[in-house]
Amino acid sequence: MPITRRGLGLAGLASSLPMGLATPALAQNEPIKIGWLAAMTGPSSAPAIGFNRGVVWAAEALNSAGGVKGRKVEIITRDTQGDPTKAVNATQEMISQLKVHAIWGPTNSGESLAVTAIMARGKMPNIHPCVVDSLIDPQKYPNAFRIAPSNTQWDDAVRGYTLNIAKAKKVAVIGDTTGYGVTAANASAAGFQKDGAEVVYKANIDATQPDMTPDMLRARNAGAQAIIIWSVSTGMIARMLNTRATMGWDVPFIGHPSLASGEIGTLIEKPANWDKVYAIGYKSCSYDASGKLPPRNEELLQRLQGKVNLQDTLLWWVACGIDAVNLVAKAVEASGSSRNEAIIANWNSLQRYPGYFGEYSFSASDHNGYPVSDVVMSAASSGKNGTFALAPGYG
Amino acid sequence: MLASILASGLAVGAVYALIGITYNTMYLTSRVMSFTAGQLGMLGGVFGSLFVLRLGLPVLPGLLATLLACALVGVVTEVVAVRPVLKSLDQHLYVLSTLAVALLIQHATALEWSTEPQPFPRLLGLGAGIWDEKYWLPVAACIATIIGLEYLYRRTLVGRAFVAIAEDNFAARALGLPERNLRIASYALAGAVGALAGFAGGQLLLAFFANGPLLNFYGFIPVALGGLGNNRGAVIGGFLLGLFQQAANFMVGGIFSSVAVFTLFIIVLLIRPQGMFGAPAARRV
Amino acid sequence: MARLWPYLAILALALLLPLTGNEYWALIATRMAIYWVLISGLNLVVGFAGQLAIGYVALLAIGAYTASVLTAGTVMEPLPAFVALGLAALAGAAAGVVVGLPALRLRTFYFAMTTLGFATIVTQITLAWQDVTGGGIGIPGPSMPAPMDTAWGFYYLCLGLGAVCTWATANIGASRFGRALVAIRDSEVAAEASGIAKPRLLVMVFILAGALAAFAGGLFATLQTYITPDAFTFDLSLLFFIAILIGGRGSILGPLLGTILLTLLPEVAAPLAAWSTFLYAALLLVIVLAIPGGIAALLDRNSRKPLPEDRAIQPRPEALAPLLGERAERKLLSLRGIVLAFGGVRAIDGLDLDLRQGEVHGLIGPNGSGKTTTLNVISGYYRPQAGSMTLGDAPLPPGHPVGRAARGIARTFQTPRLIGEATVLENVMIGATIEGRAGFLEALLSLPRQRAEERAMAAQARLALEAVGLAGLAGVRADRLQHSELRFMEIARALVLRPEFLMLDEPAAGLSAEEIRRLGALIRAVSRQGVGVLLVEHHADLIFDICDQVTVLNLGKVLAAGMPAEIRTHKEVVSAYLGA
Numbered sequence A: 001m002p003i004t005r006r007g008l009g010l011a012g013l014a015s016s017l018p019m020g021l022a023t024p025a026l027a028q029n030e031p032i033k034i035g036w037l038a039a040m041t042g043p044s045s046a047p048a049i050g051f052n053r054g055v056v057w058a059a060e061a062l063n064s065a066g067g068v069k070g071r072k073v074e075i076i077t078r079d080t081q082g083d084p085t086k087a088v089n090a091t092q093e094m095i096s097q098l099k100v101h102a103i104w105g106p107t108n109s110g111e112s113l114a115v116t117a118i119m120a121r122g123k124m125p126n127i128h129p130c131v132v133d134s135l136i137d138p139q140k141y142p143n144a145f146r147i148a149p150s151n152t153q154w155d156d157a158v159r160g161y162t163l164n165i166a167k168a169k170k171v172a173v174i175g176d177t178t179g180y181g182v183t184a185a186n187a188s189a190a191g192f193q194k195d196g197a198e199v200v201y202k203a204n205i206d207a208t209q210p211d212m213t214p215d216m217l218r219a220r221n222a223g224a225q226a227i228i229i230w231s232v233s234t235g236m237i238a239r240m241l242n243t244r245a246t247m248g249w250d251v252p253f254i255g256h257p258s259l260a261s262g263e264i265g266t267l268i269e270k271p272a273n274w275d276k277v278y279a280i281g282y283k284s285c286s287y288d289a290s291g292k293l294p295p296r297n298e299e300l301l302q303r304l305q306g307k308v309n310l311q312d313t314l315l316w317w318v319a320c321g322i323d324a325v326n327l328v329a330k331a332v333e334a335s336g337s338s339r340n341e342a343i344i345a346n347w348n349s350l351q352r353y354p355g356y357f358g359e360y361s362f363s364a365s366d367h368n369g370y371p372v373s374d375v376v377m378s379a380a381s382s383g384k385n386g387t388f389a390l391a392p393g394y395g
Numbered sequence B: 001m002l003a004s005i006l007a008s009g010l011a012v013g014a015v016y017a018l019i020g021i022t023y024n025t026m027y028l029t030s031r032v033m034s035f036t037a038g039q040l041g042m043l044g045g046v047f048g049s050l051f052v053l054r055l056g057l058p059v060l061p062g063l064l065a066t067l068l069a070c071a072l073v074g075v076v077t078e079v080v081a082v083r084p085v086l087k088s089l090d091q092h093l094y095v096l097s098t099l100a101v102a103l104l105i106q107h108a109t110a111l112e113w114s115t116e117p118q119p120f121p122r123l124l125g126l127g128a129g130i131w132d133e134k135y136w137l138p139v140a141a142c143i144a145t146i147i148g149l150e151y152l153y154r155r156t157l158v159g160r161a162f163v164a165i166a167e168d169n170f171a172a173r174a175l176g177l178p179e180r181n182l183r184i185a186s187y188a189l190a191g192a193v194g195a196l197a198g199f200a201g202g203q204l205l206l207a208f209f210a211n212g213p214l215l216n217f218y219g220f221i222p223v224a225l226g227g228l229g230n231n232r233g234a235v236i237g238g239f240l241l242g243l244f245q246q247a248a249n250f251m252v253g254g255i256f257s258s259v260a261v262f263t264l265f266i267i268v269l270l271i272r273p274q275g276m277f278g279a280p281a282a283r284r285v
Numbered sequence C: 001m002a003r004l005w006p007y008l009a010i011l012a013l014a015l016l017l018p019l020t021g022n023e024y025w026a027l028i029a030t031r032m033a034i035y036w037v038l039i040s041g042l043n044l045v046v047g048f049a050g051q052l053a054i055g056y057v058a059l060l061a062i063g064a065y066t067a068s069v070l071t072a073g074t075v076m077e078p079l080p081a082f083v084a085l086g087l088a089a090l091a092g093a094a095a096g097v098v099v100g101l102p103a104l105r106l107r108t109f110y111f112a113m114t115t116l117g118f119a120t121i122v123t124q125i126t127l128a129w130q131d132v133t134g135g136g137i138g139i140p141g142p143s144m145p146a147p148m149d150t151a152w153g154f155y156y157l158c159l160g161l162g163a164v165c166t167w168a169t170a171n172i173g174a175s176r177f178g179r180a181l182v183a184i185r186d187s188e189v190a191a192e193a194s195g196i197a198k199p200r201l202l203v204m205v206f207i208l209a210g211a212l213a214a215f216a217g218g219l220f221a222t223l224q225t226y227i228t229p230d231a232f233t234f235d236l237s238l239l240f241f242i243a244i245l246i247g248g249r250g251s252i253l254g255p256l257l258g259t260i261l262l263t264l265l266p267e268v269a270a271p272l273a274a275w276s277t278f279l280y281a282a283l284l285l286v287i288v289l290a291i292p293g294g295i296a297a298l299l300d301r302n303s304r305k306p307l308p309e310d311r312a313i314q315p316r317p318e319a320l321a322p323l324l325g326e327r328a329e330r331k332l333l334s335l336r337g338i339v340l341a342f343g344g345v346r347a348i349d350g351l352d353l354d355l356r357q358g359e360v361h362g363l364i365g366p367n368g369s370g371k372t373t374t375l376n377v378i379s380g381y382y383r384p385q386a387g388s389m390t391l392g393d394a395p396l397p398p399g400h401p402v403g404r405a406a407r408g409i410a411r412t413f414q415t416p417r418l419i420g421e422a423t424v425l426e427n428v429m430i431g432a433t434i435e436g437r438a439g440f441l442e443a444l445l446s447l448p449r450q451r452a453e454e455r456a457m458a459a460q461a462r463l464a465l466e467a468v469g470l471a472g473l474a475g476v477r478a479d480r481l482q483h484s485e486l487r488f489m490e491i492a493r494a495l496v497l498r499p500e501f502l503m504l505d506e507p508a509a510g511l512s513a514e515e516i517r518r519l520g521a522l523i524r525a526v527s528r529q530g531v532g533v534l535l536v537e538h539h540a541d542l543i544f545d546i547c548d549q550v551t552v553l554n555l556g557k558v559l560a561a562g563m564p565a566e567i568r569t570h571k572e573v574v575s576a577y578l579g580a
Helices: A005-021 A046-064 A084-097 A109-121 A151-165 A179-194 A213-221 A234-247 A262-267 A295-304 A315-335 A340-348 B002-030 B036-054 B059-091 B093-112 B133-155 B157-167 B169-174 B179-200 B211-226 B231-252 B254-271 C005-020 C023-048 C057-072 C081-105 C108-128 C151-174 C176-186 C188-193 C198-224 C234-247 C253-268 C270-290 C294-299 C317-324 C371-378 C424-430 C440-444 C448-468 C483-495 C513-528 C540-546 C564-569 C571-578
Strands: A032-038 A073-079 A102-104 A126-128 A144-146 A170-176 A198-205 A226-230 A253-255 A277-282 A375-379 C332-342 C345-356 C360-364 C386-391 C409-411 C501-505 C532-536 C549-554 C557-562
Touching (some): A046 A073, A073 A315, A084 A109, A109 A126, A151 A226, A151 A253, A151 A277, A198 A213, A213 B002, A234 A253, B002 B059, B002 B179, B036 B093, B093 B211, B157 B179, B179 B211, B211 B254, B254 C108, C023 C198, C023 C253, C057 C108, C057 C234, C151 C176, C151 C198, C234 C270, C234 C294, C317 C448, C345 C360, C409 C483, C532 C540, C549 C564
Parallel strands (some): A102 A126, A126 A144, A226 A253, A253 A277, C360 C532, C501 C532
16 A cells, blocks of 8 residues: 555554554564654654655564564554644653654654653653754753754755855844744844855745745845745745745745755646746765666665655655664664663764665764755755755866 | 835735725625735635645635635625614614624634645736735735726726615615615625735635634725725725835834724824715714 | 642642652643743732733733842843742733733723733744844743752642732732622622722732733743744743633632643653644633633532522611611712703703702602712712712712712612622622721731721621521522622621611512512611612602602602602692602
């Protein structure tokens, strides 16, 4: 059965039902329980839905190959809806009640900030893809590992592309009015100023505002040569793109991965409005001029064919979900134990582990595992099976 | 710049005014302020997108289907959340029952439609820039609604019956007016007005489940400012609110514009609880 | 004691919980306790006073941020956790008044909307004020000192606080303040006539609820370990609000059970997470339509016991002497030249009237002649355009109905204004509210003076019930009484005030002949204790039987005035009104 959004929701539902009744078995045959804190429903659920397809696929792949040293992998999903309160409850449930061996997630920064300290208290091995820098601190949270870029890495990539490749020296930085939008826009503007660029306009726009003309006009009047976007609101981004076209302004949009979201394609008035838009992307999931992904992921695409729907999600989400499950399995396999310390110790010594999303390296003093050089900009409108073309200007 | 503030201010103002009229239409026959008013506006956008874009109906049948669907939602609201609590109006149970129905509508939409904003079709393909149809369609819809309602209330028998019920419920019933049927009709009418707001403003607001609470709040402000049940007050209040909001968006930015709108709203209400054009509360003893 | 056992059972279960050793349950139970600290206060606002404050998550956020910012040391030297919590409660008290103020002037739906708007604003400010609140990144919550720094230690702390809140808000609920809140909710007019000033009372309750909500916010921040604006969702606000309605208005136990239920529900039904708010909404609708009384009504078996069918109202005028005492001096209440017009219609047109203590003064006249309007002018609900009123030697200021009770003017209403969900005894005790001297804080802590006052008020109310003949129904919910009984209950509520003047608006309407006879005897007996009675009535027989003076109104003017015997033979009166 091809894995689709709806089908998966039900599968997740079914698989999470019997968990409360699980009885402790002998450690050797006991399944490896991975808690998966997923914002599967609610307003910012798109990434978790993508991750989840990877998670389910990876667990099935491992189990059909006989499991890890004879132990099955069991995914225990809790839908947090992106609500920190639900995430806190679910985390404690996983630690104290379900007694999972490792936790993957949560997927949104707000929830992640709330549960990180709780997982640290429970010494729970944790991998997550959240971008907020302060989430990773090997001193305070020796159990937490990140397998996606941090905000700083995203920021660096956007700034690097804007200044060095798009050659814009005057920028307008725009975020939405959510917590993430406000913070990211502030950090980004500060970064641009530090690097000598001029932030000629900075604004946080209410994502529900129906008309973006005033802000766009002011950005243009201020002399902006590039618009930097920090928002997950596809509605707001699409309105800005339409306004740009109406104004006949050919300024580039550079920024958050949501710029490349498929939803935007349906919201813009004509396809051309999506040109000159560059979203954060990843080398591993970007195709080159000949339309080819890096070989490892070309092969992954073949394997996912017909099993995982990539049409309405991003390959990097799926790949990241696969990597997360594999990293736990790998640690148990290598150390021969699913005890907390064993898993954490294994991750701490991980060097250039070849995942699908990236090549991860952790050490006891650095839990940011994603290589900076793999963060690239991609052409937002070039989406194909959840992958993107590299933005112009990469050699 | 000023032109674009005016265009978008009047456009969203017209949508707010229409939602205000939706509140008023329900209030007139039932003395109930319903939390579903904003949801009807949201559904206008969602049904419009569903019928015209997903199901491929032409614009006019799509509009009709949208109006009908929302009129039905209005009738269901009346049956489920209003009629059962009318007996004890002074206990304000209607606040709770209509809030519950509004939440049911919103969450059902989120689950069954989408939690992301969905596209709304271009209807006529007329105009560009500040004369784009997305700006003047809501204003045109608002004017048409006002004219239509004036005609209904002044020239038709049904409309006069509405007015009679609104002025004195008991007397109207004593005269043999079918109070219950008129109330159902007014809820259907309110549904259609709300749907028209969402449909005409669809290109601005998109087909988005979260528009419900937003329209609920911003559509209520014109009612509060203009006086309960006063449609002309609601229209003036709606346009003023739209212009003020867009100007505030422009002057102080997205975060503080909602603070500015809310603060002004509270101050006006505390000074004149009955609204700018409303009459003081009736006697109590 | 019997009413205590559910609380004790919950407390016992809560104390046994650590035996599970499962920190997940510690977390959920701590969450319940923290929510209950907020809800217990909000319960007084929503459940007792009937003010539909939907957006209380705003106060939770204010408390959470205040406590977190003060302990984090970002803006000033870090403070100890409990000092920060105390300051958070102060901030919440202030914010509680700001959120609540519109309730003093605005109608229900308007108030609900303003609380929602307030919640939005608080979120926007926490986002924008990044230097202090950390913006979208948020800040860590306060950490508790040992031994409250473990899951179970913190649990005991929150459980203790929850228990204290239960006790304290139950104290308020059972005090004259709690009764007055319910009176405001169910019959604002009756509350006013009993001298209950809505603004002062509501402000006190908003301060308490705000402080408790913000204190809960500080605990919430500790529990979450870290707060960001997106933790303060509308769903959470809804949970607080619905817990109270599920529990039942005017109850403490019901909302407590509602809180437990709603916190537990999402944990039991984890796979249904996506539908949780949808289910809350459905639950709300079902409660409103099917069981408006909530859990409390389901638990209240007492109110389903049938009342005796053949009961009769047997007034005992002997009880009036100890209730009302003797009045040495006989005061005069005079109206001179009162004019009141509604639009172009002159409802009262130059009225002179003298009421004497110790006398029954009948006011009769055809419909629309201005009888009830006169009564409303005296009791301050209408402000006349011209004319003056004096009570004894002092002028009686026009308007201001709340001040009438303190001046010894009590009244009943044409349609009895009952507080349906309160017992008959509580309804009558409302009348004695104004005699309370113990403050809100004394009531909150149930200090000795407060307890003594409560006992005195209850005794007085029982005496009044005995006098009007309803002693047997003291413990029954008022909305179960028959119409005639409600009329006598209203008289008892007015008598408990120990009034100088008592105004009765058609007390005989709907009574049987035998009941009218007993009513007449009661009114006579009341006046013999030195109370001046103004009797607005249509029953001419009753008027002529018991009145010392009669005034006949027609079209807002005095048609005739004098002794009953004179009026009975007055030509114009006979032709215009008595008709025989």
